[in-house]
Amino acid sequence: MRRVRINVMEGENLLETLRSAGYGIVSICGGRGLCGKCRVVVRSGMSSLTVPSTAENAILTEEELNSGYRLACQARSTKPSVLEIDIPPESLEVRMKLLASGLTPTLSLKPTVRKIFVKVKPPTIRDVESDLSRLEKVLESKGLRRLRIGYETLKALPEILRVDGWKVTVSIFRGREIVGVEAGDRTGECYGFAVDIGTTKISGYLVDLVRGEVAESVSCPNPQIRFGADIISRISYAMNGVEAMDELRRCVVDAINMIIEKACLKVGCSPGGIFDFAITGNTAMHHLFLGLPTRYLSLSPYPPVSGRGLELEASKLGLKGAPDSKAYLFPIVAGFVGGDAVADMIATRIYSDRRMSLLIDIGTNAEIILGNKDGLYACSCASGPAFEGAHIKHGMAAMDGAIEKIWIDTETLQVNYKVIGGVKPVGICGSAVVDGIAWMLRVGIIDSKGRMVKGSRMFRMKIEDGLPAMVVASKDEAGIDRDIVITQQDVREIQLAKAAVYTGISILMRRAQVRPTDVEKVYLAGAFGTFIDPESARDIGMLPEIPLARIRFVGNTAGAGARMALISSHTRELAERILSRVKYVELAADRDFQKIFVDALELPNRRRELFPTVTRIIDMNISRIRGDREPENRRREQT
């Protein structure tokens, strides 16, 4: 446990306050009281906090509540006070714990940038060496020889040396280049910024490089969305020419700079205190961010411009940091398997595990990796944005008002749902759509072709635009003035998306000569992967039949990998090594692709023998429902 004292103002949220104070508290659900990962123990000052919320009472045990346990995201202060809090190790992101999965990659704290405080000898009339030579002499006495110096740092050097009587803090990149000089002793503060550029969302992490902790996490939508929700539309837009490319590049850079400022503001540091960046994202996001041409990513055989990791000057990329700060771009595997997949592998360590693992990072594109320490296969499939709620009639992101879970009572056939934020529902997020479809399948509302069964006597069925739809929340219950439904078209969208993912997994398994039962671990990563119900995913046939207990949710592993690349520079060498062991599989080049895909469009699959458990469950359910109902019907008919 880590004991900390913090000052809170009235109304402050404990999670935010702790993060502002520089403690990287884990939270998977985004502070909604769902994941239970932000447990802290309040040692003194409990009386100035709100009483435990419904969420806390649901998640924490009686014993824990009595011992002072709270969910940091739920507790708020009722008056200004000083709190004494113990942070359990598992709530702290110090060691990059990926708590959703219990993964704990231990990292040595070895950032690329090291700060050193030195006293420089001032010049005299008998000793007129240059300012830089004087600084170099002190550094040489500490074993740091022949360092280069950043141009902007050099320009600022004379003034900074003289601010505080020739006492300065020097920031040194990889032991070979001076990337910053600050007046006085500033060794206690050194930041990096990790970014995962998703097609839909950009996640940023301000990382304290002295303590190896996440100081603040901030995210924002990817503003490129206005040029198209999917990658291909953005690549098409980029083909309009250099200006279009630059427009795409600049809007992402601006968004990143905005979240940098936001994070710094919260932590109370300046962007000038950031000396290192680590950036990951899929190949298209990588190219668009760097201003590399994406034209050839859309033309077979889709070669990327650059595969290996790049260390560039952050200023060239337009990033807001120290003027001579550096930026590391993750290596990428192929045209559609990007640095996010490399970061995923690093965070989950599947490259060093002897057990066969399957990693699925579901975003707008799904990246799939299968393998173990003896080798890895990777592919990408265009799952599309349906899982993220796009192209779904009432689809929306997982935010307040979104139905995040749907289940059907097999007794009453009542459709139940849970809404984020406890407000009236206004839409359905991707994971709930999958839930809904899985349940519709289980209770026989849709058949294996995905067709809504006509004449289904479910009272929640209706016809919209001439096609059947299932009402999840009626107009009366909803926060909008119409029924919230899952339509026949929504089912089709999900069928396409899940078939793409299943096909990818299936082809990788064949390449690796692995059967579903050989897979000992399944990692579901990405925002969607964190919320999805694994049973639903399996039942619709998105995943092959792997025992549910083997499935782990690992959250944003791409972001975790990026943070690791800041905290430990070894991670970057590791990334290159991993890359050399990944075999990229081009799905379109597989001669069975079409056949597997078409089979996978059915629910769970045209080849029912591949899904014995799911088939049995569905058959059992349906026959039971028919059994329950049919006698009643018969009874009615008899009356």
Added chain:
Amino acid sequence: MRRVRINVMEGENLLETLRSAGYGIVSICGGRGLCGKCRVVVRSGMSSLTVPSTAENAILTEEELNSGYRLACQARSTKPSVLEIDIPPESLEVRMKLLASGLTPTLSLKPTVRKIFVKVKPPTIRDVESDLSRLEKVLESKGLRRLRIGYETLKALPEILRVDGWKVTVSIFRGREIVGVEAGDRTGECYGFAVDIGTTKISGYLVDLVRGEVAESVSCPNPQIRFGADIISRISYAMNGVEAMDELRRCVVDAINMIIEKACLKVGCSPGGIFDFAITGNTAMHHLFLGLPTRYLSLSPYPPVSGRGLELEASKLGLKGAPDSKAYLFPIVAGFVGGDAVADMIATRIYSDRRMSLLIDIGTNAEIILGNKDGLYACSCASGPAFEGAHIKHGMAAMDGAIEKIWIDTETLQVNYKVIGGVKPVGICGSAVVDGIAWMLRVGIIDSKGRMVKGSRMFRMKIEDGLPAMVVASKDEAGIDRDIVITQQDVREIQLAKAAVYTGISILMRRAQVRPTDVEKVYLAGAFGTFIDPESARDIGMLPEIPLARIRFVGNTAGAGARMALISSHTRELAERILSRVKYVELAADRDFQKIFVDALELPNRRRELFPTVTRIIDMNISRIRGDREPENRRREQT
């Protein structure tokens, strides 16, 4: 001899045509037919050239003229034709011959940038590695491993690879970074650009890095002149703040880019074909060009910001070259002994000579170096711009209309002069002012204090603004509507300037424990140093009494050193080594500075014993003139 064939248009000058064709012909006098360094032998086509000029007839022997020798700067074509010309080795700058002095530093051709032509394997559906990896594979097969790549080059890579069927020319900097990729085979063309940023003049040299030749030389005035002719005024201006600093920086960068364009236009290449820059200049010019603060250069103890050589990205400096081209900045010795002095040492090789040498680079500041292979002493003295014609009543730069030489007939006391360009005189350049003063001293018009002797019966004396002045060219002869004179004030200016130089030399000699007669070589460098008459310089006491035969004119050795740094990268390592062997002497810190300076203000010196030869010559002259005249006077008196 190098045999070349060139096409000339009507009216074309042979020197310019040869240079445009890529042959670095030596010319010290700027194409004025004075130095005789641009000798070439016309083998065929003589009939389509102008007949030999007066200058040619004066410089070339009868035998040479008969053998087809011409001064390239004087010969012009009278009609379009093809010429066959032999260029004697000594007229060719190939080996950086500094012909004015007969110095021939032999250099191995080893530029920092090497071009290599490769064929890259295009991607296929079964081989989808990145464009960069494909390029790297070919380079690896040629032993070039783990190269970095410039960001702009990376961005352009995909398109360039596809222009000419995956055949490209790669430019590699120091065997470690790809700084350019061009479509097709471009190995025959690779340029560097050398710059000497003088306080008054910027000299640029487009260097062919494939052949190791100067392709074109261009110069322009330093536009910072509008902020002050001398260094101190510019430093003062820079103190107005960041914008003022930037204004000073930008105007020099613009000027350099202008001469780059000019040189490229003449040679017919594009600035994008320049991959390397080598830049030298005094410390203040170095700092102002880089945008380094100059504030502390004006405050004791005048430490520079950076001493060592810097290799930067040219684009950061705003230079027009290939987008990822590099720029090398010469190391500097101290606050007032800059990279130009280092370049001087490199070009003259005094660092490796066992003989004691003295090098004087006279610009607005004079930099003085004394020593041999066992060690070197350097200092700087504020000689001021008088030697360059500034602060002199009729002073002007050495251009058409400038009186460049003055001599007084000791028989008739007639003042004679020579004008550049053979036009009517409009002013006097620095070297001629020194001539004039030396002659005024020799014939007794001025005394050892520099006072113009009242009542001197010289018919060319007059009173201007209440002070005496010597008429050099009367209003009738001049191209302006008044007499061109050397005034009492002009004499004072030169006294100050020459005393500063003498004091510097004198203090260095004492430090090195060297007497004037120990100095076996004297190098006069810089534009002024090329035109000055060494006898005049010695007689006014600017130089100690060293036999005149030991004096060599070496022209712009700073520019030569910069060119050498392009042609051979060894030069840069050499520069650092030399730097470590130079002992900087701060003149102001010498306790005898004041005394030596005050003595040196007299002509040739208050301590006449230091100038026995000069004193004897002056005494002889004057007594002869008095002897000549006095009898006449007496005769007159008698009549």
